[in-house]
Amino acid sequence: MTQASQTMKPQHAHLDEETLIACLQNRLSDQARRSVEAHLRQCDACRQALVDLRQLQRQLQAHYAAHHPAPETWQQVQARIEAHRDKVVPLRKPASSARRWTWLGATAAAVLFAVQLVLIQQADLRQQTGYAPLGASQHERLHIWVRFAPSADSRTITTLLRHYGLTLDSGPDSAGRYRLALPAGADEQTLQRTLKALRQRPEIAEALLP
Amino acid sequence: MSRTVDDSRLRIWLQQVAEGDTRALRHLYDALAPSIYRFALSRLDDPHEADGIVSEVMVQVWQQAGRFEGRASVLTWVLGIAHHKVMDVWRRTRRDSEELDTVRPARPLDQALSETVTPAVEGEHAALNEACQACFDACLAQLPPAQRQALYLALVEEQPYQDIARILDCPTNTVKTRVFHARRFMQQCMAAWRREKAV
Numbered sequence A: 001m002t003q004a005s006q007t008m009k010p011q012h013a014h015l016d017e018e019t020l021i022a023c024l025q026n027r028l029s030d031q032a033r034r035s036v037e038a039h040l041r042q043c044d045a046c047r048q049a050l051v052d053l054r055q056l057q058r059q060l061q062a063h064y065a066a067h068h069p070a071p072e073t074w075q076q077v078q079a080r081i082e083a084h085r086d087k088v089v090p091l092r093k094p095a096s097s098a099r100r101w102t103w104l105g106a107t108a109a110a111v112l113f114a115v116q117l118v119l120i121q122q123a124d125l126r127q128q129t130g131y132a133p134l135g136a137s138q139h140e141r142l143h144i145w146v147r148f149a150p151s152a153d154s155r156t157i158t159t160l161l162r163h164y165g166l167t168l169d170s171g172p173d174s175a176g177r178y179r180l181a182l183p184a185g186a187d188e189q190t191l192q193r194t195l196k197a198l199r200q201r202p203e204i205a206e207a208l209l210p
Numbered sequence B: 001m002s003r004t005v006d007d008s009r010l011r012i013w014l015q016q017v018a019e020g021d022t023r024a025l026r027h028l029y030d031a032l033a034p035s036i037y038r039f040a041l042s043r044l045d046d047p048h049e050a051d052g053i054v055s056e057v058m059v060q061v062w063q064q065a066g067r068f069e070g071r072a073s074v075l076t077w078v079l080g081i082a083h084h085k086v087m088d089v090w091r092r093t094r095r096d097s098e099e100l101d102t103v104r105p106a107r108p109l110d111q112a113l114s115e116t117v118t119p120a121v122e123g124e125h126a127a128l129n130e131a132c133q134a135c136f137d138a139c140l141a142q143l144p145p146a147q148r149q150a151l152y153l154a155l156v157e158e159q160p161y162q163d164i165a166r167i168l169d170c171p172t173n174t175v176k177t178r179v180f181h182a183r184r185f186m187q188q189c190m191a192a193w194r195r196e197k198a199v
């Protein structure tokens, strides 16, 4: 605290943060503003706090102003809405951008499957895509069978698989179920935990063990 | 961030969306998607997940526009929807981070310092400011996500505490505490950086 504020001895307690922020953002009533201004005139500490807050607000705004949704997000929204409205999924691939490619590279296989899932919905994935057969190591992996909810779209499915480290490796069977492989080395405990988690997901209509 | 579109305009678009107008949805998207995205980012710190949140929220806005009761602003309502989706992702993917207010180990400040504090002899002032922004970013990344999110709503979206509490579905006192701790953390983190710089 500075010499000035010690000698001035403000009559009231310091302004709280909520009030300072409201003051900074011009959200105070006339009466409140007058009282705040009176306090600020005689209190260095609160004036400094207001200056600090303004600086923090500017830096935060500058930081977040640099972040924008990916350009293709609107197309995702449109595609999902059209799917809901007409029950017809538009045969449009999501637009790409440089920013997406790093992510796409990592999950290209999952994206491909997931996009196709939406595009052809309940059609036979194997027949339509002729995807590569499983590698030898995948035969040793643990599996969960799932049926996706009709509302689940490619992105949600891809995100879901990515989060649990799952790979979509075959399907659908006659009941519309797809087989998901757990990451190599996953144990029984992970299997049970993943199964339980999947059963709580809105994108998953059904999850079972082989 | 100063809002370029006021709430009354957003309400008109929302009403049109409720009647099935996709052009109005596009207007809403343009006005709100950056806020939804940044809000998600403030908690999840993952651009891909934040994009997913934007998409899910806008689809829900499309489906539920007619349910808007007008008790809060459209932005508050939409960010409330976003919050639930953000928390779904949070619970699903950050199972080890149950404690909302613990500091998440992020990029160490020392590392940020060594990468950024190399001002050239000429234009030292500009370089210092630039370095300062980089350190600000580093401090922000170290802030506990729940606090960062509250700070974002208070200072970037300029939401009153009462509305922040509504968005985050928590008591106003929790908002107060989070903003307070967030500010103190940022102050101390930046002060540490300035001390380092002065050496």
Ligand SMILES: [Zn+2]
Binding pocket: A010, A013, A014, A015, A039, A043, A044, A045, A046, A047
């Ligand atoms: Zn004071």
